[in-house]
Amino acid sequence: MISLYLGAIEAGGTKFVCAVGGENGEVYERVTFATKNPSETMEEVVQFFKSHKLKAIGIGSFGPVDLDRTSPTYGYITSTPKLNWSNFPFVEEIKKHFNVPIGFDTDVNAAALGELLWGAAKGETGCIYMTVGTGIGVGAVIEGELLHGLSHPEMGHILIRRHPDDPFAGSCPFHQDCLEGLASGPAIEKRWGKKGAELADRPEVWELEAFYLAQAVANYILILSPRKVILGGGVMKQPQLLPLVRQKVVHLLNGYVQHEAILHRIDEYIVSPGLGDNAGICGALALAKRAMEQ
């Protein structure tokens, strides 16, 4: 039995990762299981954690979620199309079993915080973390604080310019050809008829993908002025993609943002996650750490 560590939940629409870890982002033990309905899933979560004495628990959740602490539905997953999870009181359910401080945020905000504390943005006061996979999501830390507002950002759904030679209609049920609709993993598969991993040798696939992602990153830079841009998720595992995105971002900004990070050090400014595939679960640990300190 490990005692007095931090608990972390990376709650995804298809899988849950639970871990216990330490205050420097170390993961001591972890389990991964498929996301089922809330009661079955919570039983597995509680089962994993109950053998540990925890100081705090952090939850990085798929969304949309209610992050407004003054709201009666704070800590809920709200209107998700995953029907059983709609209006699920996530924080309340965890509190029933564990009487410790609980940190709760979106999965991507969690990952951004994890990368800031222990990953590619260590030493900075802020960063954005973008995941390009089944969906596209972006989390942000600005001057040490997680970005919230009216609700939480939904940066994966911004409008970008279509490539004139791209016949694919887009796959977002809300916006059709928004960023996620054109550049997520499923969009790549629908457009080209194969998964991204099977298209590694087709340069046109990654040129087009970078064309879309670079527009989004350029807009994030112009709007948020992030101190570091971190690109993760399954689609970014294609090693040819990141250099293409960097090159196109520099081209799009065209010298307008006169900062040496962009003009001279783009390879250190737009980077891969320092925590690799652990960005999400370490992010949840980071939320636990913050909850404990507050």
Added chain:
Amino acid sequence: MISLYLGAIEAGGTKFVCAVGGENGEVYERVTFATKNPSETMEEVVQFFKSHKLKAIGIGSFGPVDLDRTSPTYGYITSTPKLNWSNFPFVEEIKKHFNVPIGFDTDVNAAALGELLWGAAKGETGCIYMTVGTGIGVGAVIEGELLHGLSHPEMGHILIRRHPDDPFAGSCPFHQDCLEGLASGPAIEKRWGKKGAELADRPEVWELEAFYLAQAVANYILILSPRKVILGGGVMKQPQLLPLVRQKVVHLLNGYVQHEAILHRIDEYIVSPGLGDNAGICGALALAKRAMEQ
């Protein structure tokens, strides 16, 4: 002689406004003069303020500016194309004459803070303020703090989708057909051959303008999740424009951001400046107030 008030400088590329005012945003006295070279302009600024005993001075400046307090060029206007003003140490110059706390930020961040304290976003913890005029600029306050980062945001230059029937090439010297290149006052004049004010009776002009502005506002909402969106500047004086922008933003978001401010109260969410044409100068007063309190 007015004693112990706040000084405010709204420093624009074509005109300067200086004012003395109070801690509730009241403007007691103001002057406006054309922007000349820095030494002539500073002489006029000093002349205006020297008959007043001031507690603090706030400067909302055209940019780009250096807002990094750890930088040797903090408080400078940096690489502006207005040649005489490039590398101008604005805060230093003011400090030579007035030994008081000095607040310094971009003109649009100042206006956003002014609107938050005393205008359309009063009672909120954040807002964005967009001005559509000679250029397009956007300032933001997030959870009480002015938005900075690597440098300051440059939201007026984001990429948006061109309308397929718009033959105008765009007027931005850096990005050609970015938002500012397609939707600023000069872009309207170049496209249609007349100033916006003379095109009031041409519905197609405002449909197209709203098509561009709504895309930008939708992206700002998805990226920043602002608590209030304030649209000011000369172009927004066309009363038909704001309702069109609201309608198109709602259409573009298509129910995705499930917050009642967007779903049911868009008229109260996307609004005109509460301070009208005083947003800029009141914003500079707000910067002075913050500088005094810090």
